[in-house]
Amino acid sequence: MTFRTPRIAPSEITPPEVFFNRRTLLAGALAAGASSLLPAAETAPSGAKLQYTRNAQYSVSEAPNKYEEITGYNNYYEFGTDKEDPKANSGSFRPTPWSVAVGGEAGVKGTFTLEDILKPHPLEERIYRFRCVEAWSMVIPWVGFPLSALIERFKPTAKAKYVEFTTLYDPHRMPGQRERVLAWPYVEGLRMDEAMHPLALMVVGLYGQTLPNQDGAPLRLIVPWKYGFKSIKAIVKINFTEKQPNTTWNLSAPQEYGFYANVNPQVDHPRWSQATERHIGAAFLAARRPTLPFNGYAEQVAGLYKGMDLRRYY
Amino acid sequence: MNVEQRYRRLYKPLVFLASLAPLAWLLCGAFGWFGAGLGADPVKKLEHEFGKTALNFLLLTLLVTPVRNLAGLPHLLRLRRMLGLFAFFYVVLHFTVYLVLDLELNFGTLFADIAKRPYITIGFAGLLLLIPLAVTSTNRMMRRLGRRWQKLHRLIYVIAALGVWHFYWQVKRDVREPLIYVGIVAVLLGYRWVRARAKATSSSGSATVPERT
């Protein structure tokens, strides 16, 4: 499968070989303790190195954003509402030990340690486009495994129509939760067929290493055809339900944030246009680009929504 | 130096330089001087900082009269025009960043935004209303317009209200900061309202002649 990504200047595309060679080099240099020899070293990931294979089939050809862009500019209200807050306020967060409670309409339920969750799944790297509901975008090399493979292990029953995810609630460790800007804990959800789609990814790493705290360590979801807020972070609960889950942003402003939240240039947010986006890290005066239906993944996912009025189910 | 000279030779130049500090700091960020930076999204950073600075100058302008009255510093009025013009200056920069760096000069989107997005409509109204105030800020215009000058310049109350309203509406969720600004504007405008009422009830109603600033 190939992704058509229009209007990307050829000069902006790093050939994967170059990108990976540079990465391998960097990792080697770091291992040798010679990071200071490389000017780019300060942008190097700081987590533990992961074993993974690269999934080219599910990767876009655009150049990924810089590590410091991905880790220094994002929304994660559990650590504060400014986009610099997650990095600034998550340094002392310890994502260990970690467990995930699985419940609801499933044959296999219970509390699993993170190790239990991860053990059977080979990791792969996928370079995905990321589109925030605030009309900015990035390209991000995630490391993870298909959500579908995880879900299958829990043997959801015939009644399971939706899967609901919950973020850790711990105001001591997540200072942003001391303010009631959202109804904590953060909850997100997918329809079962969306969750089983091969593009839906459980993510544990970024740039080949374990996820930094500010990007949702130790376990997060990535649904690349939906606005970023659907891609819930620091997951501690997975629940299979018959009814559509009440998701956090949808509850906070139902007329602005729908349950589906598929990237859709034709349906504006009531307060801003979704027709275009600004690409973070792009060249001066060349950052604004047309937003693509389903964030460029229409060919793969549009079928999930056949017959649905996407203006109504935004 | 008498008070007049102190204001002219000392305070005004100092306030002028201090008012340029936010711009200077953002320029340092843009060029990476003195370790300053604009973060991963420099355009939003500039847009937000200029917007915030513009609003701060609007509030400073509105603060002059109450401080002058309450602290008994009649000459403070001499700083007001400069603060107001800096508010205009930063609104223009804010708008320019939006149009040039954010929209990349896409005028179609600009007009669509002004027409369709209430927070932009309101901000734009604020910008337009500031223009006649800036144009009539000279001594000559003040003299020429006489009593009407003061009436015209009461528009600043409307502009400040539009400014905080615009701020409040563009926030995604965390409205704590805009609410603080709403509170400050409420106090500043409330002060005028109370004074006006007190004056109206205490007979005379003698109109004040606009003062040279």
Ligand code: HEM
């Ligand atoms: C009286 C005039 C104005 C004032 C006082 C003002 C002030 C502000 C303030 C305080 C912010 C929020 C900054 C922050 O979050 O830190 C803001 C944001 C913004 N303003 Fe204005 N503004 C004015 C006029 C305008 C005009 C004329 C436009 C464009 C037509 C405009 C477009 C914007 C945009 C696009 C944002 C950012 C929204 C976002 O982040 O998505 N403003 N403004």
